[in-house]
Amino acid sequence: MDSMGTAYRIVRSYIFRRCVRAFATIFIVMTLTFFILRLMPGNPIDLYIINLMRSGGLSYEEARNRALALFRINLTMPLHIQYFEYLSNVFRGDLGNSIISVGTPVIKIIAEFLPWTVFSVGLALIISFVLGIFIGTLMAYRRGSKIDSILITLLSAFSAIPNYIIGLLFIVVLGAQLKLVPFTMLRGAYSPYIKPGFTPEFIADVFLHAAFPILVYVITTIGSWALTMRGSVISVLGEDYVLVAKVRGLPERRIMWTYVGRNAVLPLFTNLAISIGFIFGGSTLVEFVFVYRGIGYRLWEAVGARDYPVAQGIFLIITIAVVLSNLLADMLYAVLDPRVRIE
């Protein structure tokens, strides 16, 4: 019957393969995290046990039990059982408890800090992408002109400078030197004296606090979007179907949007994946610079305090966030490019 055919088509389909790849990646990362924890020399569990014994005066037995409970590991069971238990824990959202903030589940900590990062990074990505596309298209239509060459040099230079450096530049110059921006008051995701809620006051405050991190993300990523789009538009403008569209008497506006625009933007989606990974990873540094309490900042705190469960949990979550965002980008690409869908 045709059910075989449908099954075959689904398995071969682009979306399915991307989903499989996404889950495989998450799975592998979880496995790696598990093994690093257990098998590395000087692994954190042993160190923690030693620490507990030394400072808390506990016997090895007691210290070990405490440690294992904290890390959700049962060393008496064979390795593969531990592995499955670990996996099932993760799937249930149980990532262990924090060492430092005793009793607080890691997952709760993540839930508290993650939204701010997603908010700032997500918004920055959208702004950067959209602005970059427009600038790139503009440059392509004015190709060879003075403004084109200036922008090329400027944008390439900007994309090479580290994002945290630009952040620091803002703080040092605008904050400390010129005293234009009160950065010390902009710490955290929102001001402590304003009550959280959907009030315009709070929302404005949130945007204010996120303004500089977002600005930094946009400045450092817009260059590559614009330059890639420029190249893509130039290439599409030389395609036959654009000339044919003109000869068919289609208005300039329609050609620019549906013929040039939609086709030129496609290659950018493959770049989106890399950009997402970079921006999530780089959020650690930028959040540190501006003391923006997102997941990146919390990771730094956890690492500094040697709070392993939290550190590992955050790392896992960040990776999962990257994988899922990439999957989303892939699906968006499939929606936009029919050639990819029907395979």
Add this chain to the structure above:
Amino acid sequence: MNYLNKAHFKGRITRSAKEFLQILRRNKSGTVGLAILLLFIVLGTVGPMVVPKPVSDPSKIYLPLSWEHPFGTDFEGKDVFAQIVHGTPIVLQIAFLTGLLTILIAIVLGSISGFKGGLLDTVIMFAADIILTIPFIPLFMVLATIIKFSDARAIALLLAAFSWPSIARAIRSQILALRETTFIEAAKIIGYSTIEIIFREMLPNIAPFIAVSFIFASINAIYAQVGLAFLGIVPYIGENWGIMINRAYTYGAIFYSKSFWYNMAPILMIILLQTGLILFSRLLEDVLNPRVREE
């Protein structure tokens, strides 16, 4: 990267001195990049021999700029310029070592993938995809808690392990495309051995890309090592521009207007170096581009 369109070329990736000077004159921004790069290399090699090691001197805290102290002094009385100079070698070493390792790994794996195909190709590309997705700064942070590097240069290997995938991918696709072109087939028919084909025909086409990738990998390495040092997660000792910024941060110097130059010095150096490298990469592209001679 349209190197694939240049199906007919002279196969020379070297240039005569005269041609080189012509390119320098034409590509002004690239020449600036070259100058900056040379400046840093001199700073890193000759500098530490000439400039004395920074020494803390409580009587000299936060001195203003002068010929003796081009960037002033920091909160401990150490000369800022000297700190920069002595931090330069390690920054450059790690950067270029990472770049080198990255392209070596990428060339080997990318070529195997492109030439052999099959299972090896699938495995390598799958690994590449996974590595590409994992955000490396958070990973390094977590790793740094468990691993301590004795030699700073071991970081280069770790960084290279995360930089090779995208480059290997690109090399692989270029090899795949080149394999099918008629001039490669012609070369095979004429009787060139595989090694000859790789060196005579393929490499000149890929050379600009590899050189530029080397620069980009170096830029990335600088981003990572300074960034990690800035966060205070440096598994080694020594002067490093990132550590300078980290100290500024932890000692509150960032917000102190008197320490402006202490703050700005490493920032400016990093901006200068990265910009120089990017501009230089454009010069490299120009120089190494195998082109048809214009009649």
Add this chain to the structure above:
Amino acid sequence: MSERILSVSKLSVVYGARRGFVNAVRNASLDIYRGECLALVGESGSGKTTLALSIVRALPTNAKILQGSILYRLNPNSEIDIARLSEDEIRKIRWKEIAMVFQGSMNAFNPVLKIREHFIETVKAHGIAIDRKELIDRAAKLLSLVMLDANRVLNSYPHQLSGGMKQRTLIALALMLEPKILILDEPTSALDVVSQKTVLNVLSNLKKELNLSMVFITHDLAITAEVADRVGVMYAGQLVEVGDIYGVYYKPLHPYTQGLLKAIPRLKGSVDIASIPGSPPDLINPPRGCTFHPRCPFAMDICRREEPPETHTNDRIVKCWLYAKDSKVI
């Protein structure tokens, strides 16, 4: 004799290149009549495509119409000069009055739009108020006319169609607005022999059924005999001979036409004319006088000095000094 609907007169077009200006079309004059198929033949670089692009004003940005007029009979009592229209005005002419099908239509369609959307947007772009269903019906009819499965084609994306199918779809699309003139630039060169034959059959049918005027550009003389009524021979940007197709082929007047027919070139790309010595001229600095004189076996003194005038005989227009003294010189 049917009415004349397009009259190209003394048209000159140049391209700006690094070394100088390329005279792609020089002093070309050509008439097109209702219901006829005119073949435009010549080597690569002879100016055929440039001439065609000028008619629909789709020249690239570095090209310019230096002089001449392109008079089009819009309706029985008005003639407009296409060369002088503004961009907005020419947009209304394009496709609705004169349509052009390019060579290599492999990439003529927007990859992200279905074929049916191409038809719909074309009609909408010209502000024609038509019911959606009627529109699709008309498109389907045209697709059957070019021997395609309308339902399948309309609902496909371009990459799902073969080269031959795309070529025919483009022809159907070109007829959607019922233009008076259809220009086809090498419509069959990228196709295999079987598809070629299909397309040629389709074109013959169209000519008969729709009283369509066609300009068929090609470098392949053999094909022209199947569809064309008249033929225009181009060399180095000039029309050297125009006339009834059987007349030209059985009794070619211009030495270049004679050389062409002797060689009967059938190769793609640059035509190998072994029997005409020499090589095509440099269009940036064309030879003085008659452009063909360096390669002409009958070259006379005047040929080296002055450009020959157009000579009109009973069924022929020739640009050659050999005939200038015998017949009326216009």
